[in-house]
Amino acid sequence: MRVLILDFEDSFTYNIFSTLKSMNIEVEILNYREFQIDMGEYFSHIILGPGPGHIEDYVDFSFVVSKLILDSLSEKIKLIGICLGHQLIQHELGRSISRLETPIHGQSQSIFFPDSNALVKELRSRELEVQLYNSWAVRPRDIDYNFDLEILGSEGEVLASISKNIVTYQFHCESIGTSCQQELFSQILV
Numbered sequence: 001m002r003v004l005i006l007d008f009e010d011s012f013t014y015n016i017f018s019t020l021k022s023m024n025i026e027v028e029i030l031n032y033r034e035f036q037i038d039m040g041e042y043f044s045h046i047i048l049g050p051g052p053g054h055i056e057d058y059v060d061f062s063f064v065v066s067k068l069i070l071d072s073l074s075e076k077i078k079l080i081g082i083c084l085g086h087q088l089i090q091h092e093l094g095r096s097i098s099r100l101e102t103p104i105h106g107q108s109q110s111i112f113f114p115d116s117n118a119l120v121k122e123l124r125s126r127e128l129e130v131q132l133y134n135s136w137a138v139r140p141r142d143i144d145y146n147f148d149l150e151i152l153g154s155e156g157e158v159l160a161s162i163s164k165n166i167v168t169y170q171f172h173c174e175s176i177g178t179s180c181q182q183e184l185f186s187q188i189l190v
Contacts, residue, residue, distance in 0.1 A: 001189065003027040004043040006035055008051025008058070008084055012133075015174040016049055016082065019181055025189065032061060040071055045078045045189060048085025050172060054136060055084070055091050065092045072165040073145075080188045081168035083134060089168050090138040090158065093145050101155060103135035108177045111151055111159055118148035118162050120190060122183040130159070131177030134170060162187065 003020060007013040007029050020027040030039075032048075040046060046068055051058075065088050072079035081089040087097050108129045115125040137157030140150065151160040153170070161168045173184035 001025055001045065002043050003045040003047060003189070004039070005029045005047045005049050006032040006085075008032050008049055010049060010051040010084070012083075012172055012174060013049045015172075016047065019174050019185060020189075023182060023185065023189075032058075032064075035064060037064065037067055040068060040077055043077060045080060047080040047082065047188075048088055050083035050085065050133070053084075055087050055097055058084075058088060061088070062092060065089060069093065069145075069166070075165060077165075078188070078190075079166045081166075082174070083170060083172060086158075086161075086168035086170050087136060087138055089166065090161070094143040095141060095158070096139045097136050098139055100135055100137045100157065104132040105134070106177070107132055109153070109171075111153070111171075113151065114149070116149050120183065120187050122180070123187055126180070128184075129177065129179045130169075130171035130173070131175035132171050133175075138170065 005016055017029055068079050071077045091097055108131050110127050112127045113123045140158050147161040147163045149162045153159045159170045167188040
């Protein structure tokens, strides 16, 4: 397993790196501006990390996200999105992004992971504390891609989308305010 984290110039990227290293996973960080499409073939997993701003700030990167989605659907890679990465992937899949009525920054929230075969055993039927740092939310609506499992928040926003080759989290699974960090990463690195 070889993981690449695309850094959107956010310090949480290094928390992701540290968590993966503690799990004995080979991991590299690369600034998203330096990523070349052909680089994907050298990694088994690509993580679009957290970052500042709105998806419109990254419009020049949307082609890359689309290509990574296609690569994940053809099982060349596994694609993971965390916070901004979650929003970028979901937007390219056709979902809308809107401002939360009440932005959440540095707050933990309990979410329930159901007893689903889409989840690793360690996450099934568990309520976890997850740390959120966001003003924007992915809104559920029909898209061409069907996730095996989705978890919604209190305002109906998508907090997690899980399938075989694409996993996205709105919350920061690497944050100190999130319980079961390694289990959440195990889900995305299966």
